[in-house]
Amino acid sequence: MRYRFAMFTFRLDNNTWLLASIALTIAPHATRLPIWISLLCLGVGAMRLIQVRLPARWLLITLAAATAAGIYGSYHTLLGRDAGVALLIAMLTLKLLESRTLRDSMVAIFISYFLLITHFLYSQSIPTGMYLLLLVLVITTTLIGLNHPGRQIEPRKLLRLAAVLLGQAVPVMLVLFLFFPRVPGPLWGMPGDAYEGMTGLSDNMTPGSISKLSQSGAVAFRVAFDGPPPKPEQRYWRGPVLDFFDGRSWSTAAAPDPKQARIAVTGDPVSYTLTLEPHNRRWLLALDLPAKLPPASRLGARYELLADQPVRQRLRYRAVSYPNYLAGLNPGAKEINLSLRLPSFGNLKTREMAGAWKRTAKDDGEIVSRALEMFRSEAFFYSLTPPLLGANSVDEFLFDSRRGFCEHYAGSFVFLMRAAGVPARVVTGYQGGEPNPFGNYLIVRQSDAHAWAEVWLQNRGWVRVDPTAAVAPRRIESGLAAALPAGEPLPLLARMDSAWLMQLRMSWDTLNNDWNQWVLGYDQERQYDLLSRLGFEMASWKELAVSLAAGVGALLLVFSGFMLWRRVPVDADPVAVIYQHFCRKLARAGIVRQPNEGPADFAQRTAMLRPDLTLSTTSISALYIALRYASHPSSSALRQFGKRVKAFRPK
Amino acid sequence: MTFRLFNHPVWRRIFNRIDVEQGPIILDRQRIFILPTRHGLVFAAVLLLMLVGSINYSLSLGFVLTFLLGAMALVSILHTYRNLAQLTISAGKTMPVFAGQQASFTLCLTSSSKSERYAIGMTLEKPHPQFVDVPADETVTTALELHAPQRGILRLGRFTLFTRFPLGLFQAWSKLDLDMNCIVYPQPDTAMLPQLTGIQGRGDRAIAAEGSEDFRGMRPYHTGDSLRHVAWKAMAQGRGMLTKQFSGQALPELWLDWDDLAGMSTEPRLSRLCRWVLDAQIAGLSYGLRIPGSTLAPDNGEVHQRTCLEALALFGIKDL
Numbered sequence: 001m002r003y004r005f006a007m008f009t010f011r012l013d014n015n016t017w018l019l020a021s022i023a024l025t026i027a028p029h030a031t032r033l034p035i036w037i038s039l040l041c042l043g044v045g046a047m048r049l050i051q052v053r054l055p056a057r058w059l060l061i062t063l064a065a066a067t068a069a070g071i072y073g074s075y076h077t078l079l080g081r082d083a084g085v086a087l088l089i090a091m092l093t094l095k096l097l098e099s100r101t102l103r104d105s106m107v108a109i110f111i112s113y114f115l116l117i118t119h120f121l122y123s124q125s126i127p128t129g130m131y132l133l134l135l136v137l138v139i140t141t142t143l144i145g146l147n148h149p150g151r152q153i154e155p156r157k158l159l160r161l162a163a164v165l166l167g168q169a170v171p172v173m174l175v176l177f178l179f180f181p182r183v184p185g186p187l188w189g190m191p192g193d194a195y196e197g198m199t200g201l202s203d204n205m206t207p208g209s210i211s212k213l214s215q216s217g218a219v220a221f222r223v224a225f226d227g228p229p230p231k232p233e234q235r236y237w238r239g240p241v242l243d244f245f246d247g248r249s250w251s252t253a254a255a256p257d258p259k260q261a262r263i264a265v266t267g268d269p270v271s272y273t274l275t276l277e278p279h280n281r282r283w284l285l286a287l288d289l290p291a292k293l294p295p296a297s298r299l300g301a302r303y304e305l306l307a308d309q310p311v312r313q314r315l316r317y318r319a320v321s322y323p324n325y326l327a328g329l330n331p332g333a334k335e336i337n338l339s340l341r342l343p344s345f346g347n348l349k350t351r352e353m354a355g356a357w358k359r360t361a362k363d364d365g366e367i368v369s370r371a372l373e374m375f376r377s378e379a380f381f382y383s384l385t386p387p388l389l390g391a392n393s394v395d396e397f398l399f400d401s402r403r404g405f406c407e408h409y410a411g412s413f414v415f416l417m418r419a420a421g422v423p424a425r426v427v428t429g430y431q432g433g434e435p436n437p438f439g440n441y442l443i444v445r446q447s448d449a450h451a452w453a454e455v456w457l458q459n460r461g462w463v464r465v466d467p468t469a470a471v472a473p474r475r476i477e478s479g480l481a482a483a484l485p486a487g488e489p490l491p492l493l494a495r496m497d498s499a500w501l502m503q504l505r506m507s508w509d510t511l512n513n514d515w516n517q518w519v520l521g522y523d524q525e526r527q528y529d530l531l532s533r534l535g536f537e538m539a540s541w542k543e544l545a546v547s548l549a550a551g552v553g554a555l556l557l558v559f560s561g562f563m564l565w566r567r568v569p570v571d572a573d574p575v576a577v578i579y580q581h582f583c584r585k586l587a588r589a590g591i592v593r594q595p596n597e598g599p600a601d602f603a604q605r606t607a608m609l610r611p612d613l614t615l616s617t618t619s620i621s622a623l624y625i626a627l628r629y630a631s632h633p634s635s636s637a638l639r640q641f642g643k644r645v646k647a648f649r650p651k
Numbered sequence: 652m653t654f655r656l657f658n659h660p661v662w663r664r665i666f667n668r669i670d671v672e673q674g675p676i677i678l679d680r681q682r683i684f685i686l687p688t689r690h691g692l693v694f695a696a697v698l699l700l701m702l703v704g705s706i707n708y709s710l711s712l713g714f715v716l717t718f719l720l721g722a723m724a725l726v727s728i729l730h731t732y733r734n735l736a737q738l739t740i741s742a743g744k745t746m747p748v749f750a751g752q753q754a755s756f757t758l759c760l761t762s763s764s765k766s767e768r769y770a771i772g773m774t775l776e777k778p779h780p781q782f783v784d785v786p787a788d789e790t791v792t793t794a795l796e797l798h799a800p801q802r803g804i805l806r807l808g809r810f811t812l813f814t815r816f817p818l819g820l821f822q823a824w825s826k827l828d829l830d831m832n833c834i835v836y837p838q839p840d841t842a843m844l845p846q847l848t849g850i851q852g853r854g855d856r857a858i859a860a861e862g863s864e865d866f867r868g869m870r871p872y873h874t875g876d877s878l879r880h881v882a883w884k885a886m887a888q889g890r891g892m893l894t895k896q897f898s899g900q901a902l903p904e905l906w907l908d909w910d911d912l913a914g915m916s917t918e919p920r921l922s923r924l925c926r927w928v929l930d931a932q933i934a935g936l937s938y939g940l941r942i943p944g945s946t947l948a949p950d951n952g953e954v955h956q957r958t959c960l961e962a963l964a965l966f967g968i969k970d971l
Contacts, residue, residue: 106690106819110697113720117701120710129712136719140818147819148770149782161817165723165730172722187707305802313709520711554726564734 013152017104017142019048022096024135025112026089028128029121032088033403034074038088041093042066048096055097064094067097080431082422085118102146124520126512133341139163168559175551181544182524199340199446201239205251207393210428214480216446220430221276221285222513224441230270232432233476235322236288236452236464237444239429241302242279245418247343248393250411250426252384263289263303267324275516282306284317285429288464289327292320297299297475301335302425303327303462316521331423339456340422345416346393354419364457368465371416375409375470378402382472382483406475409467410451423456425466431478437508447480574638575627582620582645589650599624613650659773664826671828675741675761678812682825683735685728691820694724714789725802727818734768738785742831749925750838754799756807756831758794761790772817775808802921803821804963807831820935836960837921844930877935888943891926904949905931907959921963928963932956942966 023045030038055063067090070079075083078385092111098107116139118134141162153161212360221237229235243245244253270287284297284305294317296308299502307315327333352365361367379402386403389396394415397408404412410426417424431450433442451465469476475483508636518526527544536543583602591609593602603621607614623641627633661681663669676682680892687695694856698721705713743757746764762768762785775795783793799805813824872881872892882893912920931938932951939949940959944966947959 102819103690106693110694114697114701117704117716119708119712120712120716123710123712124712129715132712132716138714140723143819144817147816150770151784153769165726165817166719169719169722173715173718173723176718176722180718182710183706187703472963521716522711523709552725554724556729559726560729562738563729628728 001053007224008068008306014105014142014145015048015051015099017145018099018108019045019096021135021139021142022092022108024138025115026092028131029085029089029115032082032122032629033086033089034071036074037067037072044093044096048099053507054100060094060097063097064091066347067091067094068589076491081118081121081143085115085121088115088118105146106143108160109139110148112139126515134343137138137166140166172552172555175548175555177522178527179548179551180305181541181543182527184524195274200277200281201449203240203242203281204251205250205411205426205428207386207389207397207404207408207411208648210407210449210451211386213449214384214405214447218446219277219509219512220279220444220448222441222443222448222516223272223276223433226271226273229435229442230287230323232478233469234287235432235442236427236431236450236466237285237430238288238290238427239285240302241300241304241425241427241454243302243338243425245411245415246344247346247391250414253338262327262329263322263326264326264329265289265291265293265322266326267322269320269321269322271318273316273318275513275521276311276317278314280310280312282310284311284315284319287321288323290319290321292318294319300329301358310536314516314521316517328456331456331458331461336456338423339425340417340418342415347392347419349392349395350415351419353398354416358420359418361420364455367420367422368418368455368457371413372465372467372470375413375467380404380409380471382468382475384484388552406451407467409471410453413453413465413467417453417455422432425454427452427454431466431476431511434479435511436506436513438506439513441513445508462622510526575624575641578642579624579643582624582648585645585648586617586650591650600629616648620648660895660960667728667826668939669826669828671830673742673830674889675739675759676829678735678738678740678825678829680736682827683823684825685732685821685823688815688822691724694720694820697861698724710777724818726818731814731821731823732818733764733766733823734885735771735812737764738762738812739767740773740812742829743794745831745833745966747834747836747957748799749800750799754833755794755796756833757792757794758761758829759790759792760785762787764788766812767815768967771815772813772815773810774813775810796834797830799833802835802837802918803968804834804965805833821884823872831970836964837925839926839929840919840922841922842926844927844934874953876903877932879933879935905936906949907931907938907940909942913970917967921966925960925963928956928959 013410023041026041030041068087071083071086071090072078075086075173088111089507090116090455092108092593095104095108095111097106116135119128120133141155141158144161144165149594199213200220201213201217214413216259236276238253242250242252245252270292271292272287274285276285284294284307286305289303290299293305295308297317298308300306301383305319329337331575357367357370361370366450380403383403384405386397386405389401396413397404397412398416414424414426419451428449428451429453430444430448432448433444450468452464453470454462455465457463466476473485531543531547534547536547579599586593589610591606596604599621603617606617610617623637623644627637662704664682664684664746701713701717701720704710705717725740739759741759741761743759745754745756748754749962758773760771760783765787767787768785770779770782771785772782773793773795774894775797781793781795783791785791791911795807797805797807797808807829809826811824811826813822815822830865872894876894878897882895884953885891885893907924915923924942928938928940932953932955935951937951938955938959940947940962942962945953945962947962
């Protein structure tokens with residue numbers, strides 16, 4: 001096929017297919033690659049498209065060495081995820097410059113297939129999956145074209161062949177996917193940069209850090225509750241607890257007490273399954289306060305849930321929490337000390353005010369109420385874009401700017417408490433979540449990130465206090481978008497939008513959740529679960545191997561049946577087929593036609609052996625002879641012949 | 652018992668004991684073998700790498716991709732096999748050649764299925780296969796070329812029919828030995844036709860005199876008519892192939908005799924006679940051939956020429 005363009009004519013030949021496959025394979029990586037590699041790819045592609053003479057071998061080797069050096073220069077390594085992908089792409093591109101033989105092209109195809117898998121290191125979303133499926137089709141089409149020497153097959157036929165091959169491969173792939181024994185990875189150490197670019201809470205809070213996170217509409221985790229979900233004001237998802245203040249930022253001090261934190265619970269538990277997006281940190285999110293822990297995790301000294309390993313893949317776990325609890329009734333002295341510590345200088349006005357409260361208040365509870373009353377009654381504003389603060393950040397916030405996000409309120413509140421001698425600490429995590437009516441689960445996004453405070457009160461232990469709720473109560477009840485004044489910048493997804501758009505968004509999220517749960521989250525556990533549902537008592541690799549072999553074998557047998565056994569000669573003579581049918585019926589009745597016997601003789605012999613069949617045999621034979629030997633047999637004769645033979649029943 | 656087992660056609664084929672057959676041959680299950688190609692092995696290695704990568708990075712979609720490609724390779728076995736299965740091969744016509752030329756053995760490939768067959772390769776010697784496509788329900792002719800080094804009968808011998816279509820990861824093949832022969836004429840040497848010696852009878856002036864014969868008319872060309880008498884002008888005008896006829900045309904008679912070449916050894920003698928036959932035919936002479944064992948009466952025409960050349964080709968060869 002030829003396509004005419006303004007500048008030159010080009011044909012949709014093998015060369016073009018190959019270039020297109022490689023270009024489409026590299027394209028999604030382009031945004032992550034150094035610009036010079038993208039330019040190199042474009043240049044080589046253009047060279048191949050207009051079919052200039054390929055460079056000599058020594059030049060190519062020099063070029064390859066220079067490229068490798070360039071990649072080392074860009075990434076300071078040749079290993080690791082990003083550098084490895086860049087190297088692979090560069091080598092594939094350079095391979096195009098020596099695609100002379102079929103072998104070179106095949107190698108290029110194999111590298112392309114391999115490059116496809118590297119996309120999954122960055123994204124395994126549904127659109128990525130779809131795009132890569134399309135790419136497999138294109139590359140396979142190219143591969144088929146390459147294996148047809150000489151004249152080019154029409155592109156449409158090629159595509160159809162590739163589609164048939166892949167269509168047949170899909171069921172086999174499903175069997176392999178379901179039954180191939182899953183080994184929990186990794187098999188060896190991962191490159192250092194494998195988990196870059198994951199968002200989530202940090203173990204460090206400075207003014208602005210959470211409001212920055214709030215701009216992201218990315219999903220932090222999804223929760224499916226066994227029963228009804230807790231009320232919005234109870235949806236505090238506990239993350240890292242910060243109890244050390246250096247005058248500017250909050251962070252976690254060393255563990256105060258190695259002994260297990262003790263909790264007394266009242267009321268009904270809430271059990272739920274939480275699917276956490278990877279964030280490359282150890283903490284797991286749980287509803288305040290978790291009582292039953294998921295495997296491979298423990299409860300930290302500050303009731304934070306910690307996994308044994310950083311969460312680097314989407315993690316699904318079950319947990320049980322009690323919204324009503326009493327925690328830390330008998331804390332250690334060290335824990336209380338840590339929760340009272342302040343830097344020795346700065347924020348004098350705040351310390352002064354806290355000192356005045358301490359002197360006049362009858363107990364710690366009153367100090368807490370006074371602080372909350374201050375936030376509630378005075379002119380404090382909830383804002384995602386507060387003014388920058390200087391060295392005495394707490395003073396500046398409480399007395400001058402008075403505009404801030406949750407981290408400002410939580411931070412200054414805890415500072416106030418400590419200055420007034422009330423043990424307090426900052427808790428970060430998420431607050432709220434968006435119910436998905438289609439999937440019956442709650443979506444918690446990065447924009448739901450929140451910071452609140454905990455104070456220690458006599459006989460009540462650690463009590464949650466959310467100063468943001470005093471300033472912007474709607475933040476807790478209805479979420480971020482409702483709480484922020486109009487005109488504030490917001491993540492697109494957090495905006496209240498029209499009903500149908502909302503519905504679309506929720507359906508899409510349901511689909512994504514199913515994808516995460518069943519495709520991406522298909523692991524050893526799910527595999528064993530499936531096997532036991534299929535009736536295998538003890539799920540082991542043996543059962544898996546048997547299922548695998550049986551499934552693949554059966555499918556291939558079915559395909560070969562369709563492809564090979566269907567080939568009856570197409571132009572079989574209908575008259576002969578019907579007559580043979582007639583002879584078979586007689587043979588079953590004991591009268592076998594001899595090879596040397598003509599139809600007339602056979603009919604005669606049959607009539608002699610079975611006088612009762614004389615009429616039908618004679619007429620059938622006469623019809624056969626007419627159809628076979630008459631110069632113009634009538635068109636109805638064949639139909640009649642068929643009908644008679646069908647009705648013929650010798651006993 | 653074991654002997655009988657190994658005498659089964661499949662075993663015989665595995666041990667390369669391939670029988671000479673008359674054809675047509677239908678490539679059935681017992682004749683077709685299939686194994687991965689070198690590219691197939693490389694592809695398997697790539698898949699293994701992808702699998703290990705998927706396990707290590709826990710890439711669910713990596714598993715999907717790896718298994719999809721693996722399944723595709725598995726399914727391609729069936730497609731490669733089907734591409735060759737039930738193909739019918741029959742021997743076509745083989746034109747005689749002179750020693751030193753390339754003999755061309757025509758093969759007819761018939762596909763009786765509904766699907767087109769692509770890139771069926773044929774090869775006698777490994778490095779130079781040739782490929783044909785066989786459309787559904789059609790017959791395609793193709794030729795295998797073989798160098799004919801010496802006169803006599805050239806057998807096609809064993810050849811391989813193979814295909815790697817569609818993915819090139821597997822090769823299905825069948826080794827065949829169709830009973831096909833090509834008659835190889837002796838290589839004509841360079842000696843000129845003896846115009847004076849050996850020409851007997853009435854036609855002493857025959858060649859020179861031809862032009863002076865009276866032109867009588869033209870008749871349709873018959874096989875065997877001398878090409879010298881074809882009316883090329885008429886043919887160029889699009890009137891078809893016609894033969895000019897001359898009145899009183901008396902073809903000179905020439906005997907090409909083995910004994911005239913006494914003193915030469917057999918093969919050069921045959922070569923010389925071969926040259927003479929060709930020249931005599933072109934000259935439009937009526938020539939006869941006398942070699943030990945056979946005598947062919949003087950005549951002219953392509954049929955006669957072929958008879959003479961065959962006699963020379965098969966001289967001294969017992970098995971026909």
